[in-house]
Amino acid sequence: MDGWTSGFEGIIDNHVHMRGLDTERRMLAILEATGIEKMGLVAIQNEPAGSGLAEPLLLKACHPERFFVFAGLNHAEKLSGGQVRTPSLVDQVDRFVEMGCDGIKMIEGKPTSRQKLDIPVTDPYYADYWARVEELRLPIIWHVNDPEEFWDPDRIPAWAKERNWGYGPEDVRKEELYAEVDDVLERHPGLQVAFAHFYFLSADLPRAARFLDEHPGVRFDLAPGIEMLYNISRDPEAGREFFTRYADRIVFGTDLASRHTVEEGRIRAGIIFRWLETEDEFRVPEEADFLLGPPEDGLIRGMALPRDVLRKVYRSNFVHLAGAAPRPLNTDVVIEECRRMAAIAEALSGKPAAETEAARVIERLTGT
Numbered sequence: 001m002d003g004w005t006s007g008f009e010g011i012i013d014n015h016v017h018m019r020g021l022d023t024e025r026r027m028l029a030i031l032e033a034t035g036i037e038k039m040g041l042v043a044i045q046n047e048p049a050g051s052g053l054a055e056p057l058l059l060k061a062c063h064p065e066r067f068f069v070f071a072g073l074n075h076a077e078k079l080s081g082g083q084v085r086t087p088s089l090v091d092q093v094d095r096f097v098e099m100g101c102d103g104i105k106m107i108e109g110k111p112t113s114r115q116k117l118d119i120p121v122t123d124p125y126y127a128d129y130w131a132r133v134e135e136l137r138l139p140i141i142w143h144v145n146d147p148e149e150f151w152d153p154d155r156i157p158a159w160a161k162e163r164n165w166g167y168g169p170e171d172v173r174k175e176e177l178y179a180e181v182d183d184v185l186e187r188h189p190g191l192q193v194a195f196a197h198f199y200f201l202s203a204d205l206p207r208a209a210r211f212l213d214e215h216p217g218v219r220f221d222l223a224p225g226i227e228m229l230y231n232i233s234r235d236p237e238a239g240r241e242f243f244t245r246y247a248d249r250i251v252f253g254t255d256l257a258s259r260h261t262v263e264e265g266r267i268r269a270g271i272i273f274r275w276l277e278t279e280d281e282f283r284v285p286e287e288a289d290f291l292l293g294p295p296e297d298g299l300i301r302g303m304a305l306p307r308d309v310l311r312k313v314y315r316s317n318f319v320h321l322a323g324a325a326p327r328p329l330n331t332d333v334v335i336e337e338c339r340r341m342a343a344i345a346e347a348l349s350g351k352p353a354a355e356t357e358a359a360r361v362i363e364r365l366t367g368t
């Protein structure tokens with residue numbers, strides 16, 4: 001199984017993870033193998049490790065035409081109970097813009113992340129941040145929630161359980177997280193958001209439609225959650241109708257990661273291409289990456305979307321959200337910020353600043 005390739009050119013993938021400088025070549029090989037033209041790197045910070053944001057910035061510095069960066073916030077001050085100082089969220093946003101980042105990535109709405117930080121997005125901690133992001137019309141790729149089966153011990157897939165992504169009655173509830181988002185969107189209607197993974201509403205298209213109708217500034221991204229493909233495959237006709245009606249509101253994404261093998265990358269992207277473009281009935285191939293498996297889960301039925309819909313999903317909708325080309329990077333500011341991230345990691349975890357990915361990126365950028 002080679003993976004299905006798309007007949008389209010100029011595809012932009014808004015949801016890709018680059019982690020670890022050692023995976024740089026792999027990332028480029030995956031980009032090549034999938035035929036995707038440009039990628040949006042969603043950069044979640046790992047505060048105690050001093051990693052997560054620096055590596056995508058380096059990739060963008062080396063390939064300025066091909067990679068966008070959506071920067072994740074640094075919450076070290078909150079996570080350490082005030083022992084470590086970090087700039088305010090507004091200052092962080094301003095620095096992202098100065099660096100030449102293209103937008104923001106938020107993972108804070110994933111239940112595991114939310115519970116670790118334990119601050120709702122409606123908390124005053126975020127108030128100025130939302131106002132600034134809205135004012136700047138900076139795009140956010142925002143992960144909120146998880147598939148509903150993660151709350152059901154009988155239905156949670158093995159791969160999710162293995163990552164501790166199973167939730168019970170003591171955990172934050174799905175509807176609570178949605179209600180908080182509604183609250184933020186009501187207060188900040190100008191926010192430009194692509195909700196990752198179809199906002200986990202693929203099992204309920206009428207609700208997904210109502211949500212899009214109520215919030216003109218939001219889109220859904222198509223990064224699997226493989227359950228999205230299975231849910232919509234139950235009625236591909238209804239899926240095609242939804243995608244056609246909301247053709248301007250759906251952004252292509254894969255959740256490709258630089259830790260995938262090239263073969264896994266090709267398969268992952270191919271599954272989505274094939275689902276969007278053909279009428280084929282097919283299953284996830286055996287060789288697919290861990291988070292897509294196992295293949296016995298079910299049948300995927302292609303939607304054979306019209307070409308003009310595909311063109312919007314594959315490219316124009318992203319261009320409206322974040323621009324046709326990545327913003328230029330300011331290397332001096334990147335170096336300053338990497339220095340700060342390395343120092344925060346050292347203060348937080350005792351890991352020497354010089355051993356962080358952020359410090360390695362500085363070395364690469366300064367040639368030292």
Ligand SMILES: [Zn+2]
Pocket residue numbers: 015017042223255
């Ligand atoms: Zn992701």
